[in-house]
Amino acid sequence: MRSINIRTWEARLGIALVLSSIVVYTVKYLLLGDPENTYHYIFNALGFLPINVLLVTLILNQLLSVREKRKRLDKLNMVIGTFFSEVGTGLLAFLSDRDPALPEIRQDLIVTDAWTPEKFSTVRERTRRRHSRLNIDAADLQELCRYLTEKRGFLLRLLENPVLLEHESFTELLRAVFHLTEELERRGDFAALPASDVGHLAGDVDRVYNRLTGEWLAYMEYLQRNYPYLFSLAMRSNPFDETASPIVRV
Structure with missing residues (x-):
């Protein structure tokens, strides 16, 4: 059995709280007497303790989970914003110019x-079903190779970021971009490449464009x-x- 390390702050806090309860009940008994009433109060408190634990677990833990999730989402979207600033927006502009539709x-x-x-949901669903086919030639591939090779180090650092593991669709986009780069x-x-x-x-390229x-x-x-x-700048x-x-114009 693992022994409790009383040097940890959790153990010290637990001991302090238990001792505080003992002191309070002892003082109550010494000042007011009536041990029977004290015993009734202790058992009443113990009976309500599971409900207290339930309320704290369901409500407080849920609130903390929501707050933590919001923090992770902010960090994640900060990384995504960096991707679009460094790579995504320029890549999307280049590829969309080759979209005949x-x-x-x-x-x-x-x-x-x-x-x-x-509106966002409708457009995303429509875009997901569309599966664009771009008009890409050898010169476009050469330009894409140059652009993505320059960004290779940045893309590698993004793939190493553990925050992105929580965003499956964006991780798949990064994999598609990195595969195209390779x-x-x-x-x-x-x-000199054959048509095949x-x-x-x-x-x-189409895979990257659709996911992007x-x-x-x-x-x-x-x-x-x-x-x-x-959003205004975007x-x-x-x-x-x-x-x-x-440029902002009136």
């Missing part, structure tokens, strides 16, 4: 502060709900909006 759906992706949670880095002359290999790489769009929408919704000033930097500008 973008003119038809562009208006659906112009996020505004009037969007409701239902595929591109192992090619030589992109102009270009098609294979285009499939990897969904994560961008989720992040925009988070900013709108929690950080209006960050709206003015919308990678799907050809007229987007960070």
